[in-house]
Amino acid sequence: MADSTQSKPRSTGTGRATTLGDVAKRAGVSLATASKAINGRGDVAAATRQRVMDAAEELSFTPNALARSLIAGRTGTVGLLTSDLEGRFVIPILMGAEDAFGAGQVNVFLCDARGDAIREQHHIRALLNRRVDGIIVVGRQTDPRPSLGHDLPVPVVYAYAPSDDPTDLSLTPDNRAGGRMATEHLIGLGRTRIAHISGDPAYAAAQDRAVGVREATDAAGLELVGDVMFSDWSEHWGRDAASLLLTRHPDVDGIVCGSDQIARGVLDALRDAGRTVPDDVAVIGYDNWEVLATNSRPELTSVDANMQQLGRTAARRIFDAIDGADIGSGTEYLPVRLVQRGSTVPRR
Amino acid sequence: MADSTQSKPRSTGTGRATTLGDVAKRAGVSLATASKAINGRGDVAAATRQRVMDAAEELSFTPNALARSLIAGRTGTVGLLTSDLEGRFVIPILMGAEDAFGAGQVNVFLCDARGDAIREQHHIRALLNRRVDGIIVVGRQTDPRPSLGHDLPVPVVYAYAPSDDPTDLSLTPDNRAGGRMATEHLIGLGRTRIAHISGDPAYAAAQDRAVGVREATDAAGLELVGDVMFSDWSEHWGRDAASLLLTRHPDVDGIVCGSDQIARGVLDALRDAGRTVPDDVAVIGYDNWEVLATNSRPELTSVDANMQQLGRTAARRIFDAIDGADIGSGTEYLPVRLVQRGSTVPRR
C-alpha cells in the first residue's frame, strides 16, 4: 500500500516489481547484505536478517529467478519434449519430474512437437535459448525414436520411447516383465488355458510383451492357447480376436491383452458370447488407462507402467548429470506393477 | 571443434556456452554491433552482418533468453496451472497457447497442482519468480473455482473452469449451446422422441447442457422424453439409465448424453436390449474424447469443446493485456462444434 510514486499503468498490476534493492533500502542495509540475509548465506547478524526478511515480506518481494539463473548458470527448469497428443504418458512423467525435488523447485516446459520434425527443432532451440538444465524426450510408443544427437549442451534423457542411439540414455518400461507379470498373475489364479491378444506386431511393445507372456507359460510348463494374435490396438480388434479365439479354442480360461483398449473389446465379445468374466474367463489389460479400466464390467485388472516413477528418475538423472555425474547410456528397463481389479479373481 | 582452452568437465557437453562476446570477437566487431547484427536492428553494413552471422553459426551460438528477458522485462512464457490429472483438457489448451504465436515463440510452464491448494501456492510463487508473462488456470470441470485474487503482478485467465470472481476473465465452453446443438442435430435427423441422460447434477456442465437440450426441444415444439436423468459421469450410469429409459419409454428414438462415457454405457445397454444404433435409436455423446468416441460400435457422434481454440484465445488475451489492453472480465462462452460419426444418421 506504500507505493506513492507509481508511474506505469497498473491495469493488470504491472507496476514495476520490487527488487532486492528496494528491500535493502527499506531495511537500511546494502544490496549484498540483503541478498545474503534472504539466502541464508554469509555472516549476517540475526537481527539484521530479520529486518531484511520483514522488509521483503512487507514489499512482497519475489526474487527474480532470471537474474539468479543468469549468475548460477542453471535454471532449475527442464524441457519435456513430446509427441504424445493424448497426454496419457506425458502428464504422469511431468508430475514425476516435478516431484523429483520438492514442489516448485523444478519447473517443466512442456512442448508438443505433434510428430513434426520441424516443430521439434523449433522447440529444441527455444528450450536451449531458455537455458533449460536438461531435456526429457517422451515418445508415444516404446519403439526407438531418432536421437536428438550429442551436440546439445545439456543432458538428454529419453523416456518411454528409447533413443535409436545406444549411447543415449533411455528409460522405458519393462514390457517383457509386464507380459510375464500379467501371465504369472493368471497362472497364479489357477488358469491354465491362456491366450494372448495383442496389437500391432510392428510395435516393440507388442513383441516385448509377447515374449514375457511366453516366458511365463514356458516356466509354468504350459502351452499358450493358439498363436499370439496381433493386429492393431483397437477395441474393434479386441472384439474380433476374442470371437475368433472362442470359436477355435472354447476352453480358454485366461486372456492376456496387449492394451486396455483391446481388453475392452475382449470383454465385450465374451459377454456377447455368454461367457462370464472373471469366473469363466479371466482377462487382464495393459496400460492401466483409468478411464477404460475402471468403467468396464467388470473392472479391468491391468499392468501399470509407473510413468510417474519414470519421470522422477529421468529428472534425477538430468540433475545428477549437471552435477558432474555421468549420465550413463543404453536403455534401462523400469519395473511395472499390476493393478488388480474385478476381471481377475482366483478360480473357485 | 575449435575449442582449445576448455576447462570445465565436458561429460555432458557442459563446456561454457558461447556468448555474444565470443561471436563478436570472432567476427572482429564489438559486442554492440554483434547484437544489432543478430537482431537485425540498427545500422549494420550488410557485409558486417554476414560476418557476424557466420561467426554465430560456426560457434553455434544460442542467445541467452534469460539475459534477454531480464532486459526486456518479459519472458515470452506463460504458466499453465492445472488440476486436470488426465490431461484431457490441458493438453489441447497447451497446444493452443503454443500456437497463438508462431512455433517456439511462447513456451509454457505446465504445473499440476493435483487439486492441492498448498501445492498450487508453491507453483504460483515459482511461476512468478520465473517471471512468466501471465498465468492460465485450467480446471477439470466447468464449475467455478476459487479466484487466485487480484494481487498478482501478471494477467490471469481462467480456462475451462471459470473463476468464482466475476471481475476475473474466464473462458469456458458454451455448454448450453452444446446441448442445444446436439439436440438440434437429432431433430434435424428426424428424431422426435428424444431423451437426455446426463451426469452429476451438481456440475454446472450438466445443468447448462440440459438447459440447452430443453431449449432445442421447446423450439421444435417437442416434449423431452421423460425427465433429464442425472446421476454421475460413468459408463455404469449410462447403462443403467438407458435400461430404465427403454423400460419406461420404449419409443425413444434419440438420446443426448452428457458425456462420452455415459454414451458408451448407453450404446452397451441399447445393444443388450436388441436396439440398433443409429437406425432405431440415435445417440450423441459429449466431449469428443477420441479414445472413447472412435472405439465404440458404432462410432460416436459427439460435441467437441474446441479446447485448442480456447488455449489460443487465452494466450492472446494474456499478451494483449501485457501490451496495455484491458484484459476484460466476466465469463466468455466459446463456441463448440459437433463431430459427426456413425451413431447418428438421418432417419431412413
Added chain:
DNA sequence: GAAAACTCCGAAAGCCCTTTCGGTACGGTA
C-alpha cells in the same frame, strides 16, 4: 595497553545481453 581474533557489513565486479549516444570516416556540396 597493544596485538590478535572475531563478527558483521558493503563496495565492486560480474553473469549475458540490449540500447543509447557519441564518434570516426567517407563522399558530396558550396
Added chain:
DNA sequence: TACCGTACCGAAAGGGCTTTCGGAGTTTTC
C-alpha cells in the same frame, strides 16, 4: 578548402542478482 550529411561502429550504462574480499568495529588474549 571548409563544411555538412550519411553510414557505420563501439564505449558504456543498465537490468536484478550473487559473491568475493577488504574494512570497520568489537571482543578477547597476553
